Amino acid sequence: MLEIIKQPWPWYVSGPLIGLMVPLLLLLGNKAFGISSSLRHVCAACFPANIPFFKYNWKQEVWNLFFVAGIAIGAFITWQWLFDYNGIHLNPKLLSELNSYGIADYKQVVPREVVNWQGLFTLKGFVCIIGGGFLIGFGTRYANGCTSGHAIFGLSNLQWPSLVATISFMAGGFLVANFILPIILKI
Numbered sequence: 001m002l003e004i005i006k007q008p009w010p011w012y013v014s015g016p017l018i019g020l021m022v023p024l025l026l027l028l029g030n031k032a033f034g035i036s037s038s039l040r041h042v043c044a045a046c047f048p049a050n051i052p053f054f055k056y057n058w059k060q061e062v063w064n065l066f067f068v069a070g071i072a073i074g075a076f077i078t079w080q081w082l083f084d085y086n087g088i089h090l091n092p093k094l095l096s097e098l099n100s101y102g103i104a105d106y107k108q109v110v111p112r113e114v115v116n117w118q119g120l121f122t123l124k125g126f127v128c129i130i131g132g133g134f135l136i137g138f139g140t141r142y143a144n145g146c147t148s149g150h151a152i153f154g155l156s157n158l159q160w161p162s163l164v165a166t167i168s169f170m171a172g173g174f175l176v177a178n179f180i181l182p183i184i185l186k187i
Contacts, residue, residue, distance in 0.1 A: 002082075005082060006082050006084060008089070018152060019152065019156070021033050021152070022152060022153055022156045022157075025153075029063070031063060031064075032149065032153050033148060033149065033152055033153040034064075034145055034146060034148055034149025034150075034153055035064075035067075035068065035071070035146055035148055035149070036140045036141075036145055036146035036148075036149060037061070037064060037145075037149075038064050038065060038067075038068045040053070040054070040058075041058045041061050041062070041064055041065055042065065044056065044058035045058050045065075085107060086107075087106045087107050088106045088107075088108075088109065090106060098111070101182070101185035101186065102185075103185070114128050114185070115128065115129055123187050124184060124185070124187040127184050127187070128184060139169075139172075143165045143168070143169075144161070144165075145162075145165065147166070147169050149162075150162040150165040150166050150169070151165075151166045151169070154166070
């Protein structure tokens, strides 16, 4: 059983499992699936300042914090006992392209050549880690939700803003992956 869990799951198993979270959350308490609002709840709980953005009843959304804690615990369990340290299995064409950028270590989910503490103080590392993190946070706040909230929950509820946000996320991802990231990785 453990070997089955350790293998990559096909899309037709993992996709429906993720999709079933939407009706489950709606049936259990009319809750919206998403992760990006958790930081706001944490800030509202920890910094009871008189900031209007954080003045709301965050306790009604405490379930979201348990959801985030579950993700963290699941990630730890996976990293500790289920992760395949023989390397990530990638398409040979992608491996060849990554090798041309000097990325050859595939033993972690994120390549060490791009994300590491020493690289943080280089131009490439700063752009990827700090710049990328800022843009993800800004985009999530600007779109009023993240990819999971819009693409999984919003689209399943036929919300027009979620369709626009998801198309924007996808277009941005394709543009960055094909045109901007190759330039950054060559720095």
